Amino acid sequence: MFEAIAFYLFSAITIAMFAITVLSKNALYSMSALAAGMVMISGFFFLLDADFLGVVQIIVYTGAVMALYAFGMMFFDTTRDVKEEIRAPKLVFLLSGLSALLLVIALVAPIVSDHITALYPMTEGVENPQAVGIVLFTKYLVPFEVAAVMLLVAMIAGIVLAGKKMDESLTLKVEEEFQEKGAK
Amino acid sequence: MITLSHYLILSAILFCIGLIGVYRRKNLLLLLFSTEILLNAVNIGFAAVSKFYGDLTGQMFAFFIIAIAASEVAVGLGLMIVWYKRRGTLDLDSMQSMHG
């Protein structure tokens, strides 16, 4: 019962928040709603016994990502209303509405299967973070490391792209000395 | 009783809200918000399946998706910054020099 109430409540809030995020003209509302939605999602994670995920969600999303976005918003000066010329809005809703409808139609049917076996079962009595840790550092060690590389890549990318060196483009420079120096 | 389908449908609906944003938004930053929604929607699904099958893999996947989302934000912001420095706007309509 509790689960149902929580589910519907969270669902309603999440949907509303995300709807605000995508529909609001005000960037600030948008971002706040997004952050709120993210928090709600972590609520789902707790509801689904994925405590670790819930924590990560809050820390990474609501903490790091949202901070980045906030910083971005200040940088881009989009705190005011954003002017967007939305062409053919009906098409947008048609596309996504229809997609949603079709997805719902498909997913309403329950999944029937007798052959699903949990590869990494949740063991009774083991805390979720502990279980996650075990799986993550055994089975998913490689992806985990690759994810680290990915984050490194993202970091380098962010630094390089946002760096000062990008302000002056060597690609566009057509100075004489360039060509002389570059000539064979 | 909340079944797996409930969660999956919720996930689908949230995903489609994200899609609305992706299709609709003209501001690059807000567009990135929408892509976050997409990934988050999927995460709910993973967590739910994980719970109903009693399998941790889904949570793993969700975890990695969060990592991916974070990385994307970093790169995306970097790109936005260079773009903004050059053009002073994040409007997609200002970005049509290549077409045809």
Added chain:
Amino acid sequence: METYLYIALFAPLVGSLFAALFANRPKNIVTGIATSTLLFVAWISSVVLLMHVMHGEEVHVKLMDWIHAGGLYIPFGFVVDQVTATMMFVVTTVSTVVHIYSMGYMDHDRSFNRFFAWLSAFVFSMMVLVMSDNFAGLFIGWEGVGLCSWALIGFWYERESASWAANEAFIMNRIADLGMLIGIFLVYWNFGSLQYDEVFAQVADKDHTLLIMVTAFLFIGAMGKSAQFPLHTWLADAMEGPTPVSALIHAATMVTAGVYLVIRANPLYSAVPEVSYFVACLGAFVALFAASMALVNRDLKRIIAYSTLSQLGYMFVAAGLGAYWIALFHLMTHAFFKALLFLGAGNVMHAMDDELDIFKMGGLAKKMKWTMILMTLASLALAGIYPFAGFFSKDKILEAAFATDHYVLWTILWITAGLTAFYSFRLVMLVFFGEERYKIFGFHPHEAYKFMLWAMAPLAVLAVIAGFFEHSFMHMVSYVLPIEEYHVASGTFWTLVVVTLGIAASGIAVAVFKYSKGGFSKKWEETFIYKLLFNQYYIPKIYDEYICKPYAELSRIFWKDMDLKVVDATVDFIATTIYKSGMASRVVQSGNLSNMLRWMGVGLLILLLAAIFYSPVR
């Protein structure tokens, strides 16, 4: 004998090639002399061969292989039998005369050398035509004479009319040649060979329908060369060529090739009386038809040309009735007197600066006595007056028609005989006698070179005496041709002779009488009949209106409206459609990120729709 055969065959070729070497050079009398000499050599060889085969010998040689593919085997084989020898004799005789004559006639022509090259080439082709021992060889000569005829009709190519006439002749002949070609194919596929002897040997075993087709198609070929209706128009137009050419090609030799073909293929034709009868009927029709046109024509050479046509009709009647030897005989005599007639006409033209309208002449007898005599002789022979050559041969044809109970044919031919006599002497009268109209037009006629006249002499002699060789001739050709004895009661026979001679004489009489008095009144020219005849039954006009022009128009339509606007345009349309659809598809590539994302959405939606609603049987 083979040597003689090869000499007769190749001497003209050698002469032709020799002359051709100088073709583009200024006049060189040597070419004339050389070709004439070589032809004389060929003539001697022909005479020798004629003597040789006179008593039933035959010379058959194979020079080399020509075509061999699959079951088709064609050698260059030559046969000299009695028919061939006769033809060779006629051809070499007339051509030698014409060559010598031409040296004078073409004296002032820029392209003197070229003329002799072609003339000799023609003789060579004609020799191939008559000497070949198979249908394919015949066809070589057949086309060869066509080519030479084309070149010689269009000899004075600066003249539009000449080159037009040349093309007309060639194309008309080609139409007929197609028939001939088909005939040859039929022969090959059904007889398995193209050799005369092999083919004729099998005639008896073959299906009648097949034989009808073979003979019919072959006869189509003959109709073209011999200018039978409806392919006759070219012959009159061919008079654009130099007169010696008309004498040689369009009177004496080439046009008789059709007759030769029928004679040569007599085993085939005798086996199918239907076709033969048709041949005879057509011949009779053409005889009358052509003679009627000759009645009113004002053109010196055309009149003679129509008369040739008419005489060819006679020959076909004979051939069609199975009297092949008579046809051949008439072919021979006709060659002599008609060539003579043409050469005489050549003299007149020379004298009149190439004027051809006989109404602008008159009284030329005074200035050109010898020519007048020669032409009158020839006309008498043509008219069939005893004892000239024409009498014997023509009379034989009439007799054959009568004897085989073809009275209608006989009547037609009989009437034609009268007409022939009339127009011949109309011509003689208008040219040589009566008022000297040429003075009005400021001509200064003069007699031709002496040697030209001497050159004509042999023909004159032959035109007079050839008829007396009738029996020896018949005897000779009886080795190869069926000789039918016509049993006509002696009385009837003499009656026929008298009747025929009578109508000829009365034709002459009318002509002489009328034209010595200034001719018919102008009123005649207003009548429908006159106009019809004068315009050659409007046939050239019909051809022009209903064949040439539609053909040209259709060609233009095919090109402009079909090829360019339909076929090619379709191809281009496909190309431009693809290109344009490329242009149209560029909307996908608007460059706007929002749109690009939406396209992805569209893709997703379509796939989802497919996933849910399209479910093929697994």
Added chain:
Amino acid sequence: MDHILSVLVFFPAIAGLLGFVVSKESIRAYGISVAAIEFLLSLWLWFSFDGNYPGMQFVEMLPLIPAFGISYYLGVDGISLFIVVLSTFITLIGLIALSIEKDIKNMIISLLFLEMTMVGVFVSLDAILFYVFWELSLVPMLYIIGAWGGELRIYAAIKFFLYTFAGSLIMLVGMLVMAYLYHQATGVWSFAITEWHRLILPMNYQIWLFIAFFIGLAIKVPMFPFHTWLPYAHGQAPTIGSVILAAVLLKMGTYGLVRLPLPMFPDASVYMIYPVAVLSLIMIIYTAMVAYAQKDMKQVVAYSSISHMGVIVLGTFAMNPEGIAGSVFFMLSHGVVSGALFMLVGVIYDRRHTKLMSEFGGLAKVMPHYATIMGIMVMASVGLPLTMSFVGEFLSLAGFYQISHTMTILAGTSIILGAVYMLSLYKKSFFGEVVHEKNKNLKDLDGKESMALWTLVLITVWLGVYPKPVLEPINTSVESLVSFMHKKAITKEAREVIKPTVIKREAE
């Protein structure tokens, strides 16, 4: 010499590569020498060829992609031998008569590459190798048309390339299907044409494959209604381009017909005789009429080419030795004659820079020598006996007469219609008075032109009078081909229609 075919194929290509080094001034001499050597090589091939052996000779086989059955497989028989000789010969003659000054080096190098592809097509016995050369021949030709052509040259060049390319791709699919079927039947991959010949297929396969091959080949021939690229290509190409296009490239199509679909699909070929014959007839009559309507001399010759190719196709589908041997021979004669005609038109174009008949008239007076050769070639084109064309045309038509009488009669109109347009061409440009002032002082043929042209005339007449040395090897191979087809045919109709020689020639 075991590898004479390889030498023949690659000699010009290597010479072409080396030609980049030769200086511009001497390149013409270089080109002519190379072509002459190549021609002599091909003559050597001819003389060492055994005319009485019907099968493939000088065979070379080298696996190229053994896993997929593709090999470097060369060989000649009587059918291909003379087309090879024709290719080398026409290239030589074309080079001798070449009058282009602009970018002469590129021209000669492209011609040498073109020669490689032409020889390559005719000696390939592997379908893929055949296809390689077939497609490759488009490239130098594209360049020749496009770089030295007339005003619409680029349009014409692209049209030529794309049209043929599209068609041959369909043929490629056919080849792949064929290879697959061969694989199914034998378990081995092979693209060897000789191997494919041995494969007996059910009727429906045969028909579809026949169509696939036929489309590719028909565009090259070019069959109506795929012919429209040709007038453009000819109209725009420089003289040498037209000469080679007409003389050799078109033959690839008809040669392909003899080599590929006929022995591979005898039943389908028989089944398709009538459709093909109808197309050929349209080609013969319709294009002859279109030719008559042309105002441009070269277009007349171009359309006449199409018309004659119709007869060749018809002869090919006669399904008897007479017709096929005739059509192979006609390919050669058409090569020589139409090549000469294009060269002749080129001569006048070089002098006046126009090809419109209305611009001429009375040329016989100013250029008698030229007019003479033109006359001979016109007559050869018309198919006068004792010229090469007659032998081919006669045999083709004679052969097809066995299939259909009516159609042969219709096809025979080509001798009439051919005369109509050719003579009217001759009359319009050569007869009459010299009207145009510019024409009064035209120079007659110069040395190299008359040398090239007289050679062609001599060949035309020589092979018209004595075709035996060429016709006999062709006949030997064709007879064996036809009896092979007869043996292979599965349907009764096909067995009836395909007629191997039964009437044996008399003993010599």
Added chain:
Amino acid sequence: MLEPISVSMESLNLGTLAPMLVAIVGALGILVIDLIKKDLDKTLYVMLSVLILFVDLGVVLGQTVGQRGFFDVMLIDGLAILSQIIILAASMLFIPLALTSKRFHEYSYPEFFALFLFMVAGFQFMVASDNLILIFVGLETASLALYTLIALHNREKSFEAAVKYFVMGALAAGFYAMGAMIFYALTGSVELYKIAEVLAADNFANMTILLVGVVFMIASLGFKLSMVPFHTWTPDVYEGASAALAGYMSVVPKIAGFVVAMRVFEFLIHSDVVWVRDILYAAVVITMTLANIIALVQKDVKRMLAFSSISHAGFVMAAIMIGTTQANSALFLYWILFLFTNLGAFAMLWVSRHKASIWHERFDHPYEKFSGMIKIMPVGAVVMALFMLSLAGVPPFSLFWGKLYIMSAAVNSDYIVLALIMAINSAISAYYYLKLIVYMFLKDPAENDGTVYMKNASKPLQTIIGFSVVLTVFAVLAVNPMMEFITSYVQASGF
């Protein structure tokens, strides 16, 4: 409570990870070198990268087929090895294109080379696993690096390209995640072999949901493989990126995508899920055709090549749809041949790159630029023409053999209509390749200075071009050994 987990080193099979480790360590090394000493020349980094990739390649070649490692996350089968070889070879050939005579912004960053190596590692992970998670992470690593590399070219168009690519990539990532989630929901697994097992055991009971999952997979992989209508980024990104990188993009990410697509779709096709085959059939045809017809109307050679690469990708996708061993082998053969031809073509563009837009205000390589090239620079024109002919599929140049094999594979599986469509598309595509040849050979030059086409050339670049010319022309000799090699690997991995 939990049992202690003991894992033996052997069971981890660390060797499976070695190639990627080489690349990652190499990349880190480059970063370290940069930290130690600034302002080192790009030549050092280029050569270092080549060497690292060489070592990487050596390690890949040393692997044996059919291993799994790291709790079965890594999968080294034939496909993995083959595709890694292609990826590494292509990377080794493309990275020296940085050695231009002119200076371009991106090469002034040591990070460029580090990112490049990370990207390679990402692609390697993508192909060497059948775990959807690792595939995803690898894919993102590579993609994020690639976006950055594009942007580093540092001009407005490259930013625009990077942003477009990035945003669409983010959407595609969402699709991928959704697809993976549905697979997981259906089978409780994210490992493809396991998914296949479960689905087969269930006898495909939940077909509709499965198809929805497949839809998302098609959409995300379709984005990577630039299938219509997920292809819209391709031309813009190619145009915005430097020619060298564009060429690289046309080859490497695609082969990685193909391998993933093969792994994802092949078992479905083999289990006779007709839907997948039909949809792929349609997608292949539309992709080939649409890209071709749009390419017809392009004014810029690079953009044309972008569309052409879409079309080629469509062509090759057909192999996945056909799904036989021959088809899959043909795919790799095609892509190797395509690699060399495209390398040459893009290198030619790269060599002739000007900084100033002297030809066209927007395009670097409009067709007009090349008009009359044969007269100014005959060798260059001939070389470029060879590449164009090869792309058009004119025999005997390299791509013809690829086309031959794929079409043959289609024919052999009774897809004759498909083969015909391919043939017709090849014919259409010939037009736009020909257009360049027409400009180069048949038009008069606009510029008389021959060096204009070689402004950016340097010895290494010329060497690379020469190398690809040789391979393009004499491909026929290499086809058989290559085919045998490929087939053995493909067969060994059961595809």
